Amino acid sequence: MTEQTADLLKGNEALALAAIRYGCDGYFGYPITPQSEVLETLMAEAPWETTGMVVMQAESEPAAINMVYGGAACGRRVMTSSSGPGISLKQEGISYLAGAELPALIVNVMRGGPGLGTIQPSQADYFQAVKGGGHGDYRLIVLAPAGVQDMADFVSLAFDLAFAYRVPAMILADGAIGQMMEKVTLPPWRRRLTDAEIAERYPWAAVGKPASRSRNVLTSLELDQAVMERKSLALQERYARIEAAETRSEAYLTDDAEMLLVAFGSAARIYRKTVDLARQRGVRLGLLRPVTLWPFPTQAIARLVGQVTSVLVVELNAGQMVEDVRLAAGGRVPVEHYGRLGGVVFSPDEILEAALSQWNKTNRK
Amino acid sequence: MKRTSTDTIRREGRVVHRRTPLLTDAHMHYCPGCNHATVHRLVAEVLDEMGLQADAIGIGSVGCSVFIYNYIDIDWIQASHGRAPAVATAVKRLNPSRLVFTYQGDGDLAAIGTAETIHACNRGENIAIIYVNNSIYGMTGGQMAPTTPLGMRTSTTPQGRDARLHGYPLDICRLLRRLSGVGFMARRRVDTPRHIRTAKQAIREAFECSLAGRGTAVVEIMAECLTNKF
Amino acid sequence: MNQTIGKCIHPLHKALLGAVRATVRCGAVDIDAERCKGCGLCVGWCPAQTLALSAEANLRGYRHSTQVRPRDCIGCGTCATVCPDGCITCYRK
Structure with missing residues (x-):
């Protein structure tokens, strides 16, 4: 593939290809309409043979989001995608990501609800995405793409923001954007970070404890209420910085x-x-x-x-x-x-x- | 033989057993005599003896052992309830050279996390699972677990577990051993000095199995909760 | 409690012990009294019966393990093997 190509792609396909080009380390998904093309495209592209990106079909949405949690805890750029019912199942894991201050990308290609609802496009998961969704005081950075080009471009934006602030980010698309085809220019290729680069850039990551540093523990648990309040306030302060600098x-x-x-x-x-x-x-x-x-x-x-x-x-x-x-x-x-x-x-x-x-x-x- | 003073023995003798430096100085929160503490110690000793401190990534679970990350001096990821095998799956696939292991109780592994356990084993993920089965939920106060034997009294089966009400005890290892992805499986106890030594050997073999890429290694440790007795 | 612990000792251990104790004196232990929770496992498993729980509690309120007959210690390491909290260092000459 050349550096810059204009292809006619579905939003879901553009997202998948952009993830490979971005240097994403892992994708963990589970089929659900209308986003299954993300997993299908990644499997067809077999990036594990080229960039080394891991692609896995998990046994369930909770498993998929917890794989993301594990990957993020190692300082890797990992993502998952789903639609409303699956995103609801992932909320526990998303709350844990937020609590453990882990950067990751979650893509919701919305469909109508509640319940099993419909497979047609909808924007009914707005509250879930921006007001919480899971338990506890936390926020996600939520990006709303308006077309296929955005699906390709927002992968890097979401990952960059997530890693800059150590908060999970969500791309909140819908069935229309996931399924429609448009001409799209895919982002340039970036290589994946090496193990050494990850250890250096993300000193908090659990990658194996060398003698030179104390152990890294990625957890959202704290039983001392005074410490927990300090941690929560620090998180809120970070959210305030995001509000000041990253509103688009x-x-x-x-x-x-x-x-x-x-x-x-x-x-x-x-x-x-x-x-x-x-x-x-x-x-x-x-x-x-x-x-x-x-x-x-x-x-x-x-x-x-x-x-x-x-x-x-x-x-x-x-x-x-x-x-x-x-x-x-x-x-x-x-x-x-x-x-x-x-x-x-x-x-x-x-x-x-x-x-x-x-x-x-x-x-x- | 000439009798020697104990100080001379300390000075000139060899150390038969010493607290491994991989155990941190933190005071373990476990009740006196808890098997969890013993298994923690064994895991730390095996990691130390195999020289894996820099190469190990532990996945903690939810239950009495939730604070394991305070006690063993390696990198830790605290998983949500039952999901440790899924977390470990991604960690191992993204860090194939590392030893990745989970430490879970029976409430975590054999109840809420049954699906994650079975699928990780079925895929043959090259992780090790240290499964401490005390047949109840210890941290929350001794409620029945799927593993609780028939007739056993717990806080939620005050008359004893009745199969008609609660079903039969789940022997998860009997399920797992049928899966092609499992490369090593052992069931051990830590109730006698000899059993403790064989349990330690099993943990070592499990770690060796997962490092060699021979599939999922499962060590079930039959344990006893000394506090929640009804 | 002592009765329960007593049951842990295999009769064979006791028999062997007499012979060993009569000839050799080769072991020593250090017990981290402040870390000890007084579970009594080491007391019960010590084949030479050199250990007992202290009369006084440590800072956390536990009657900790202590070596009451150090001359009888054979340095077998059993106490350290069964100690859940890793409080015991064992030496042998």
């Missing part, structure tokens, strides 16, 4: 906007079209797409709220991110939600209608 969002025609759409992931992609359609009808609509769902772009939204008359939050769920947008808006303008559930994806026209109806309502007042 993407604005589309917001400079002169009178009304703001907020959407993430595949919904944000559909909505660019809605913005264009609205502007043809004379309504200056703008779109803000949170790229990081945690840390949430509260400041960016708060700034825009000063210039618009209303905000419409469009999600493929019953209204989850809208709560964070309302917090950012601080009651200054009405913030409404429009959503479709159960795997139904809305068209740009449908959103245009919703936006125009809210526009008319707000401006009649």
Whole structure:
């Protein structure tokens, strides 16, 4: 393969190929629709013969996430992917990763829920991803890709952020992005770190204790409440640093906007079209797409709220991110939600209608 | 033979047994006489004798032995309840030259972690599993485990384990020995000096097996909880 | 408790012991009294019956193991083998 190639790929395939190119050390997965192509692509590519990357089909999602926990504890770049029901099973392991301060990448290609739900795309795991999911006071860095190129690009971004802060990161995609095919430029090749480099860069990793250092213990357990509080506060302080430095969002025609759409992931992609359609009808609509769902772009939204008359939050769920947008808006303008559930994806026209109806309502007042 | 003073013996004699430097100075939290402490000591002694301190990565589990990382001076990863074999799988595959072993009790290995145990053994992961079976949940106060013998009284079977209510004791090693991936399996006790020595030998052979890449090595240590008796 | 421990000693041990004790005096032990939890395993297993639990407790409140008949020690290392907490160093000449 050449250094830079433009291929027509599914989002899941792009993610898998990007992981190999990034120099990922291990992938541990379990089949579930709509993300099984990640494991299939990796197995077909057989990276263990080229880069030495380990790829394993685990016996269950809990096993897969605990393999990730083990790999991360050795300072390796390891990842897993799943969809809603599987991600729920992985929550215990994700909480342990956060508690033991381990960097890792978890990919959720969302489908409709609750329960076994549907295999169609959805954004109903927003709360689970950004508000916790597992037990305890912790956060994940959550990146929301809006297309296949993002699936390829976010692998390195997620790993880099996870290792910079020693927190687990999640790519929160959905079935639409996982399954659709687009032209994508894969990231450049990077080699995997050697054992010596890992021991040097990540002095906390459990790789075997040389005589030169004391033993490394990766654990989330602490029975002394005073120590546990100090550890928890240190983690919160780290989260505050992430919020200050790593919040990312993407604005589309917001400079002169009178009304703001907020959407993430595949919904944000559909909505660019809605913005264009609205502007043809004379309504200056703008779109803000949170790229990081945690840390949430509260400041960016708060700034825009000063210039618009209303905000419409469009999600493929019953209204989850809208709560964070309302917090950012601080009651200054009405913030409404429009959503479709159960795997139904809305068209740009449908959103245009919703936006125009809210526009008319707000401006009649 | 001329009688010698004990000081002379200390000075001139050879050391028959000494606390291995791989045991840390931490005071073990176990109850007096606990078999866990004995097995910890054996693991530390074997690691020391095999010169594996720099090459070993231990995977701790949840139960009485959760604090094993405070006692044996090697790198440790604390796994969630039952998942140690899955954690060890990835650690070994990503560090093939290392000795990777888990230390688990029967509540951890034979109840909540049955799936992980069976699948790691079935894949023939080159890890060692030190399985201390005291037939109850010790840390939480002596509740019934799948391994509890019929008739045994525990805090959740105050009338004794009844097969009609609780099913039959699970002999996980009888299940595991049928799996092609298992390269070494031994069941030992640590109740007499001789048994302790043979248990130590089994741990050594298990470590040798997994280092040689001959498949999963399992050592079941039949133990007794001295505190939770009903 | 002492009765239980007494049962641990094999009659053969006792017989051999008499012969050994009469001729040889070759062992010594150091016991880390502060680490000892007084489980009594070493006391019960010592073939020469040189050990006993102390009358006074250590700092953690345990009556620890102590060598009451050091002249009888044969340096076999059994006490150290059974000690769960690794409190015993054993020497033999």
